[in-house]
Amino acid sequence: MDLKPENILLTSIEKPILKVADFGVAQHIGQQGSRSIRGTLVYMAPEILSSYPYDNRVDLWSIGVILYECLFGRPPFVFSTVQQLIDIIKSNIPIEIPNDAQISPECRNLLENLLQRDPNQRISFPDFFRHPFISIDLLPQIAHADNILQQAINYEQSGDLKKALDYRVQALDEYLAIIKVNEDTDQRRMLRMKVKQGVVVAEDLKKRIKETTTNSGLTPSLTTTTSLSPSISPNNDLDINNDKELFDAYQHCLNGNQLMNAFMFAQACEEYEIGLDVMLRVARTETDPTKIKVLRNVISHYLNKAESCKQRREAQRLDLAIEKIKQDSENDVTIMNESIDEEKKQPSSLQQTCHLQ
Template sequence: INKTTYVTPKLKDFVFTEKLGSGTYATVYKAYRKSCEHRQVIAVKCIQKSNLNRVSIENLLLEIEILKQIKHEHVVELFDFQWDDSFIYLIMEYCGGGDLSGFIQSKRMIPEYTVRRFLQQIASAVKVLHDHNISHMDLKPQNILLTSNYQPVLKIADFGFAQHIESVQEYSLRGSPLYMAPEMILMKKYDAKVDLWSIGVILYESLFGEAPFASRTLEDLEAKIQSQDPILVPRTPQTSNDCKNLLYGLLRRDPDQRISFEDFFAHPFVDLEHKPSQDCLPKATEIVMSAVASDRAGDLAKAAKLYSEAIEYFVPAIYYENDQLKKAALRTRVTEYCNRAEQLKILSKPVTTPTDSLEQLKLLSEDNQVITEAIQMIFEARKAEKNDKFQQALDLYTEVLGNLIPILGKEKPTRRKELLHSQVQFLLTRAESIRSYVSVQEIEIQQPNVQVENKPTKCSIS
C-alpha cells in the first residue's frame, strides 16, 4: 500500500483498538461496537478501494458471497459488510487465539491426538465447502484461526482466492507456494484437489514442525516438487499407521493418484463420525443404555460391543466439554465402561482351557473373598508345579478344594456356579494326578549289587 495515499479506516458505530494483521489489499483490526451493552469484540477487514483492480474486486465479491452462503462452526463468520468512499469493510467473527502458524511455532510440534482433533475440524469445514462445490485455494496455517489459546476451535478464514471450481477458466498461481499443490506451481491444469495437497502439508507441518518441502527460494521449491524422490514421513515423533497412510495419500504429486475427497472424509484418521461435537454425548448415552440392558440380560458379547461403540463417542465428548467438573465426571464414567468392556470380552470368550475358566471366575467373584483367595492359591500352585515343587502344589490344591467344595454346594445356578464346578472338577483331577506322581517319587528304588568277575563275558547278581 502506498503510505502517502493511505487513509485511516473509520467505521461508524465501531471503535478500532489494535491491528491484527495486514496484506496486499487489506488490513484487519480488532474492534467493538459502541452501542453493544456487552461490548461485542469483532474483527474488521478493511479493504482500500484504491488498491483494487478488476480481478481483486471479483475475488472480494466472491469472498463475500461465499461467507454469506456458508454458515459453519469451523468457518469464520461474516456478520455484515459496509463501505464508504475509501474502504470496503468486512465485519467478521473475532478469533482471539491467533492463527495455526503461530500455534505450531509456539509448540514446535503438536501431539498427534491434538493434530487429529484439529484435522477433524478442518475436514468438516472443507466438506461443507466441497458440498457447495467451493475450493478455498489458499489453505495454510496463517488462514486457519483459533478461537482461543485454551481448547481452541479452528476456523478457516480468508476466502480471497476461493472459487466455484466449475468456473475455473484460467489456471494461475493462487495462494502461498509452500502450501501450493505441484500442479499449480508447475502451471498445469488443476481442480479442487489442490486443497487436499494443502491439507497434507498443514498436517505434516503440525506433526513435525516444518513443511515437507521447506525451501529458501521458489526455485528450490520447484526442484523438490519436480523430483521423483518419495516424500518420507520422519520416524520421530512416532506417528500411527492411520496417520502415515493419510499423509502418503494427501501428499501425492500426481493429483490423479492423490486421495479423493470421498476417501479423505471417510479415512479412519479423519473419522468425522466421531468428531467432538454437542452430538457426541447424547449418542454415547443412548448406546451405553443399550449396552447396560444387554449386560443385564446376559448377552455379554453384544454388551461388550456396545460399550466399545459408546466409548468411541464418549472420548470426543470429553474433548468437547469445557466444564472441568463435567469433564472429570465423564472421564470416570468412561473408565468404568472401559473396564466393564474388557471384563465382558473375557467373560464372553469361549472356555477352551482351565485358564479361560479361571479368568472368568475371577471376574465374577470379586465380591467373594474365599473364592478370590482360592484363585490366588491356584496361581501359586501352578507356579510351584512349574518349578517341580509338586508336594507344595498338591498341598495348595488340597487346601483350595477344601475351601471351594463347600461353597459350590451353596451357589445358586448361575454362570459363576458353572465355572466354579468346572474348576473344582479340574482341580480334583489335577490333584489326583500329582498325588500319584508324588507317591511314585517316594518309592525307594533298590539298586542291584553287581559284582563283576575277571571274565568279561559273565556277571552274577546277588
C-alpha cells in the first residue's frame, strides 16, 4: 500500500529485475478490507481517502500513477496544496491522458484501466498480468531458474554444500516469483512440486553442512571462543588507555563478541571489520617488536572470530531465506485453495455465456 518510485529498486541497468522496498506500511489485507489511511498521498487511491473499506486494488491505482509519471514526467494531478490534491483525488473527474502522447494503444489502454476511480471498474490483478502491455513469456525465466538449480546440483555433486544450498535457495525463490504470475495451471503445478521437493533438499543440505562444520571444528561454540579472548592491557606491554584509536578498535571487537553471543551475526561482522581494520593499520606502523607480537595475537584471534561470524551469518541468512520460501509456498497453496472455493461458490458461467450469445 505504499507503492511509489522511491520504493522500486532495479537490480541492474541491463535487463533489471524490479524489487519493491520499504515495507513500513505494507500489510496483508483480508477479505474484509481496511479502513486505515496508509501510503504516500500522491499515489493514494481514491477509496483510501473515503470512509469505505478498501482492498489490494489500491495498489493497481498506485501502479497507474507511477506509470503515468514514468511516461510524462509528472503525476496525473496538478495541485498547489495538500488539500487541493486530496480534493482532486476524491473527485469524480476522469483522469485525462494527453491525446498527443506518443504511446502505444496497449499502453494507453492499460493506463486508462489502472486509473479508474471506481475500484470495481479498475482492471483486476489477473487481467493486469495478462494485459498485452505487461504479459511476458515466462519460459525464459523458468529456464533461468532451472539453470540456477542445475548449478546447485553441480555444486552438491562436487562437495561444495554451502554453494549448493545458496544456489538452491536462489532457484526456489525464482520459482516462487514465477508461480505468482503464471496463469498456466500445468506449469504452476510443476513449479509447486519443484519448490516442495527443493525445500526438502535444502533442509537436508543445511543438516549436512552443520554436521560437517561441527565434525571439522570450524565453528567452535560461542562460549569457548569468547572465554579464550586475549586482552590488551599493561600486563602484555600494549596499554591502549593512551591510544584512543586502538582503544576504540578493541571495543568494536568486544562489541562483536557480545553481538555474536546474541546471534546478531550481521552486526557482529561489521564490528569485527571496523576493529580489525584499525588494528591491522596500527600493526603495520608499530616498531616495537613486543607490541607487534601482542597485537598480532589479538588480530589473529579476532580474524578467526570474524571468519566464524561470517559463516554463522551466511547460515542464518539461508535459514531465514528457507523459512520465507516455506511461508510463501504455504501462502500460495492457501490462495489457490481460496480461489478454488470462490469458484465453487460462483454460479455456472454456462448460462451467462448463452445469454450473452
